[in-house]
Amino acid sequence: MDQSAASGALVDSIRIIGFLCNWCSYGGADTAGVCRFKQPTDLRVVRVPCTGRVDPLFVAKPLIYGADGVLVSGCHPKDCHYAVGNLYARRRLEVLKNFLSFMGIDQRRFRYTWVSASEGQRWQQVVSEFSETIHAVGPNPLARK
Amino acid sequence: MVIGWGTGYDPLHVTPVFLRGLEDVSRLIWNPLCVQNLTGYLVKGALTPPLEEGKKIGICVRGCDSRSLVALIQEKLLSRESLHIFGIPCRGTLDVRRLMNESGLSQIRSVTIQGDHLVVQNDEEAHRFPLERFLARRCLRCRHPNPVIYDELVYQPITPRTAPEDAYRDVEAMEARSLQERHLFWSSELDRCIRCYACRNACPLCICQDRCIAETREPRWLTQRVNLPEKFLYHFIHALHLAGRCTECGECERVCPMEIPVTLIKEKLNQITRDLLHYEAGLDPEALPPLLTYNPNEAGI
Secondary structure, three states: OOOOOOOOHHHOOEEEEEEEEEHHHHHHHHHHHOOOOOOOOOOOEEEOOOHHHOOOHHHHHHHOOOOEEEEEEOOOOOOEEEHHHHHHHHHHHHHHHHHHHOOOOHHHHHEEEEOOOOOHHHHHHHHHHHHHHHHHHHOOOOOOO | EEEEEOOOOOOOOEEEEOOOHHHHHHOOOOOHHHOOOOOOOHOOOOOOOOOOOOOOEEEEEEEHHHHHHHHHOOOOOOOOEEEEEEEEOOOOOEEEHHHHHHHHOOOOOEEEEEOOOEEEEEOOEEEEEHHHHHEHHHHOOOOOOOOOOOOEEEOOOOOOOOOHHHHHHHHHHHOOOHHHHHHHHHHHHHOOOOOOOHHHHHOOOOOOHHHHOOOOOOOOOOOOOHHHHHHHHHHHHHHHOOOOOOOOOOHHHHOOOOOOHHHHHHHHHHHHHHHHHOOOOOOOOOOOOOOOOEEEOOOOO
16 A cells, blocks of 8 residues: 555546535636636536535545545635535534544545635635645555455 | 343343333342443334323433433433433443353353452352453443433442543554554454444434435445445444434444444544534533534634
């Protein structure tokens, strides 16, 4: 499980799952696209109505089954379309983040963040940073089982 | 009706008993072999008949069990008014499986407690075992030996054996290992899991019953396939559904036929909710579990 020595071929097949809230981050990603900001291609996006919809198991399952990273992004706290969905999500996801490494899953593989629909630039930055992190961490060792 | 403990198929094994009249009271016992958390029977299982109007149900609880009761009352799965709680300060219960494995005893005639020893009489002779050496892991880290709610306290309260700051030393020992070692540890432990769901069934707070997503086809989280990821995911489901709710009664670990330390997973989640959200489950019947609520001005997240 020497992650740093992963070969180029494996790194190319990095897969990141993104759960984006319909109202902010999905719009933000759209804005980034419309503005033609260059983005890494590792991210597969799943649109959810709200980060409050994101069960921590949505994050755990891909990581257990071999996804290399999971990114959850929603409206900034206090800007939720449903008022408080992301506040529930914040607690759950923070607990999960602290829990993953206890079970032997690198917690750098999971990140949650807040991006509004107008923040195309910020979205580009978030995705690029996260993608770089995952490339540095390497492919998920659980994927080969 | 009163739910308590009684002698099982041999004196070393205790079984839950359901007292329906005065004549049953003689079946009740209390000793360090009373290992079951009985509170689950109040919310699931066909053994408990529906309550008649105005009637109460009696239940015997140790410190840990009383915390399960508090958690059930918090979530409105039980009403405090429908209960009559017999609280028992508990010095710790035994790991009966370890006792049986290490002693190799059979044909047990009687069991008595003499001071801090357990004396087991079988066909040939009397065997003495120090209670302290055979205590269950959950009891070695017990912070709440005295019931937190009760109507009647049966014995005098006792001092907890573990200070709050020492309660998570097993978790800390695990965290001292590297990520890879932890991964190997859980892979080999959880690989033994046979997905019998005993841990879920014994848990007083796992109350989804027939709707448990480990078994539903819609949504279909898990399949019948036997492989490590499915086992990992099952234990993630069980643990994450108890995050901020688990009272660490240790039933899941006690009933596991494969001797997997499953309570350790929940202990970690409880340590997180304690440090992050400053909450300890099962102490205040008025409180709301932290993951069922939110705080807009959260600090530290």
